[in-house]
Amino acid sequence: MIDLAEFAAAxxxxxxxxxxxxxxxxxxGPVPGVRCVGAPAGIAWLQPDEMTVCCGAGTPVDELVAALAxxxxxxxxxxxxxxxxxxxxxRADVRQLGWGPVRDTLLQARYVSAAGEVVKAGGPTVKNVSGFDVCRLLVGSRGTLGFLGEVILRTRPLARASQWYRTSAEPAVVQRGLYRPVSLLWDGTMVWALLEGHPEDLAAQAASLGMEPCDGPPTLPTGSRRVLPPAEAMASTGTFVVELGVGVVHHADQWTSPTRDAREAALAEAVRREMDPTGRLNPVLPVHG
Ligand SMILES: Cc1cc2nc3c(=O)[nH]c(=O)nc-3n(C[C@H](O)[C@H](O)[C@H](O)COP(=O)(O)OP(=O)(O)OC[C@H]3O[C@@H](n4cnc5c(N)ncnc54)[C@H](O)[C@@H]3O)c2cc1C
Structure with missing residues (x-):
């Protein structure tokens, strides 16, 4: 267990x-004019048999990935x-289709609340059904509900092989023809697929659809990122990349419409007021913005 006393005091x-x-x-980086802290870093323990790892929230993801590898x-x-x-x-990266949302990764958090107390949420077991699932609130709250100090994460097996492929075939044909792709991207012309598993299975699947191996996914446009119903996502125009099966559209244009409805915003603000009545944690950020 990581000692969070110094972090809580800060x-x-x-x-x-x-x-x-x-x-x-x-x-x-830090919000200008506001006192800034950093979470402790380092891996506290790793239990490969349980597929869990405990680390400081300040640990670089790349360092954790290297240790798990x-x-x-x-x-x-x-x-x-x-x-x-x-x-x-x-926010998950383009592997969300196969790897699931980021919130599923967090099993337990010890965080510092707005009152400066160390609070434990969740537990290191998958069957964890008692109480409120505060971990799910914390993920995506951008530090407005509590500052993560130590986390226990669910790990996943590293695939024997991992390879990107691409094709100009119809997205629906590729979607139907592949077994559990980790990522499927479409830019209106080409489909990219990330496959993981046994090398021979990947090659056989790709060959059955006439897909060519390639170095990686396309560059994602950075103008805006929206989550849309499948039909709307597939009707995108201009310069875009759709994450098929997930509904995320990366577009070159800025998105001007509100990203969430008023009821959702009111609920998020109510939760924030409950957990941080004076709004002192990451004060300039909207919740789930
Ligand atoms: C607005 C925004 C959009 C993003 N969009 C994408 C995307 O589309 N695709 C993608 O793959 N990645 C996206 N990212 C993720 C990002 O690139 C990194 O995965 C993430 O920000 C972690 O990097 P960092 O440690 O540098 O965090 P920082 O950039 O330093 O912080 C990111 C946010 O997390 C908060 N934070 C940092 N540490 C803690 C902590 N211990 N407890 C509580 N809050 C904390 C910060 O206050 C800040 O609000 C986005 C990030 C932001 C801020």
């Missing part, structure tokens, strides 16, 4: 005023930042 109690937290600052396991978090940053943003 966050301070309700009288300590506004405070923000940063990981590796992948998307901009020695046990032929990995974790479903986007690479590049810290574990805490990835969880608090809550």
């Amino acid at each position: 966050v301070g109690d309700a009288d300590a005023g506004p405070v923000t937290i940063t990981g590796l600052g992948t998307r901009g 020695e046990h032929r396991q990995t974790v479903a978090l986007p690479a590049g930042g810290t574990v805490g940053g990835a969880l608090s943003v809550g």
Whole structure:
């Protein structure tokens, strides 16, 4: 277990005023003018047989992935930042179709609340049905409900082989023809598929659909990211990449419409008021923004 006393003291109690937290600052770093803290880093324990790992939320995802690879396991978090940053943003990368949403990765969190207390949420077992599932609230809340200090994550087996393929075939044909692809991307012309498993199975599946191996996925447009119903996603125009089966559309254009409806926003604000009545944690951010 990681000692969170120093981290909790740095966050301070309700009288300590506004405070923000940063990981590796992948998307901009600390909020200007607000006191900033960082979560502890380091792997506390790794239990390959239980497929769980416990680490400080400040641990870089790449470091965790390297440590897990020695046990032929990995974790479903986007690479590049810290574990805490990835969880608090809550956005999966293009492997969400096969690897599931980021929230499913977090089994237990010990976080520092707005009152400056260390709170434990969830538990390191998959069958964990008692009480409120606060872990699911924390994922995607961008540090507005609590600052993650230590987390227990579900790991997953590392596939024997992993390969991207592409084809100009119809997306529906590719979707039907592949067994549990990890990712399926479509830009209106080409389909890219990430397959994982036994090398011979991957090659046979790809050959049956006339797919060519390629180095990786296409570059994702960065103008906007929306989650749309399948029919709307498939009706995209302009420069886009759709994550098939997930509904995420990466578009070159900025998205100007509201990203969530008023009821959803009111509920998110009510939860925030309950967990952080003075709005001191990451004060400039909307919840689930
Ligand atoms: C607005 C936004 C959009 C993103 N979109 C995508 C995307 O579409 N696809 C994708 O793969 N990745 C996306 N990311 C994820 C991002 O690139 C990293 O996975 C993530 O930010 C982790 O990197 P970091 O450690 O540098 O976190 P930072 O960039 O330092 O922090 C990210 C956010 O997490 C909060 N945070 C950091 N540590 C903690 C902690 N211990 N407890 C609580 N909150 C914490 C920060 O206050 C900040 O709000 C997005 C990130 C942001 C902020």
